[in-house]
Amino acid sequence: MQLQQMYQEIILDHYKNPHGRGLRDPFDAESFQVNPTCGDEVTLRVHVVDDVVRDVSYDGQGCSISQASTSVLTDLVVGKPVPEAFKKLDAFVELMQGRGQIEPDEDVLEDGIAFAGVAKYPARVKCALLGWMAFKDAVARSQGAA
């Protein structure tokens, strides 16, 4: 059934038990992103020390896809050097914009590969990218401030 292809068990798990949720200190920059079509929003903070992502914390309202993808994001980037985190970001964006035609690399995206099915639904791509765009923006802000 198509629905199960989209809502992989991994996604539902992250949705029901999100990782890293809640806004925390210390942080260097914060980004607020909103999806104007459905009103979903996320506020996301990053703490970067010596070009390594030490913490990502977030709060927001949104659908299972946006919440789960932000949860997966924290698993993937916390503890990683910024260039490596951005490599994962690029891979995730490429996957989501690939209309379901891209074979994701599990070594890079880990749980993130569960979103391959979401990429077949153009209306949900924005949901999946909401937290990631907040991460990208927050890191850019943290670097701008440094």
Next chain:
Amino acid sequence: MTTTAAPLDVIALRADFPILSRTVRDGKRLVYLDSGATSQRPTQVLDAEKAFLQTANAAVHRGAHQLAEEATDAYEGARQRIADFVGADFGELVFTKNATEGFNLVAYAMGNAATSGPEAARFVVGPGDEIVVTEMEHHANLVPWQQLAARTGATLKWFKLTPDGRLDLSDVDSVITPRTKVVAFTHQSNVTGVINPVDVLVAAAQRVGALTVLDACQSVPHGPVDFRALGVDFASFSGHKMLGPSGIGVLYGRRELLEALPPFITGGSMIELVKMEGSTFAPPPQRFEAGSPMTSQAVGLGAAVDYLSVVGMERIHAHEHALTVAALEGLSGIKGVRLIGPADAVDRGGAVPFEIEGVHPHDAGQVLDSLGIAVRVGHHCAWPLHRCLNAQSSVRATFYLYNTLDEVDALVDGVREAQKFFGVA
């Protein structure tokens, strides 16, 4: 509303809408419950557009040839039939790109009034003046007024909502005051279907000499509407929500107002005399139809009002009312479903918004889509309304003449399915 007319023969009528017989998502029967966003078009409308393009297509109001003449007749003939449909005169209807443009036309023309002739003085707004809207508005009838206030220094005020989503009119005269220049409000909410008491607001506006601007996008397609009887000054509605084409909207303005209103978009077709130093403008409606107008869309909308008139607007309204009652009953019987807006179908059109506890609207919409059921999810261009009713967003089902009670049942079953899928049943 009560009606003695025979009920609609929906099954027969659905045969006029080819799209309704297609399947979606791996062979699922399409259950189209999103007519509040855009309606489907009957063969009669599609054929009228095609016939125009195949036999009479030409630029209207210009050209010295037979096709130009026939195209102009078709275009202006459509205007006449649409005017008859909404209780207006021929010269009181302006074709726009969509309803949003209609609201912007009035708002920008009012903004232009300060630099126009003395006849436009009644439209001037400035510091100390007030513009009144409501928390129920679609962004189309809200943002243009916010912008007019910002440009002119006028103050924006608004009617609040009661907890069940109706306009709080408990103190009309504290909101509409002698400072009020415009009262812009919706006839029927695009989210909750709530039908507002136009008479109360028009009377209050008239007491203080304020203009009224009605959002008729959700009322004109779904029941009998007579602008003259309602007494509003301006009204705007769109073609694609009433079985007509997209790319066409209609602005109604009382004749004496349109005659005094300065133009919004300027250029060809809307002029009287052009010299290098300046220009004078054509009388309405041409003054407000700058550039080459849409033609097959106008013809298609003319065919749409013909179709609706044959079916009968009272019957359509009664049919949608029955569907709304059934949907409210079915959805309110599901534990964990919260109806947004009124729980009853009194003074209400065919729109039912709701939330499912533990299932985000976007996810609910996805489950419904997998079952072939098309609904709208999000805030439906009415963000303030959602905030007032404590909803981040909602699932919205909207009904039209071609929907059936079976489809309402499918919606209710689909909601249970969504609960099951997300483990909240």
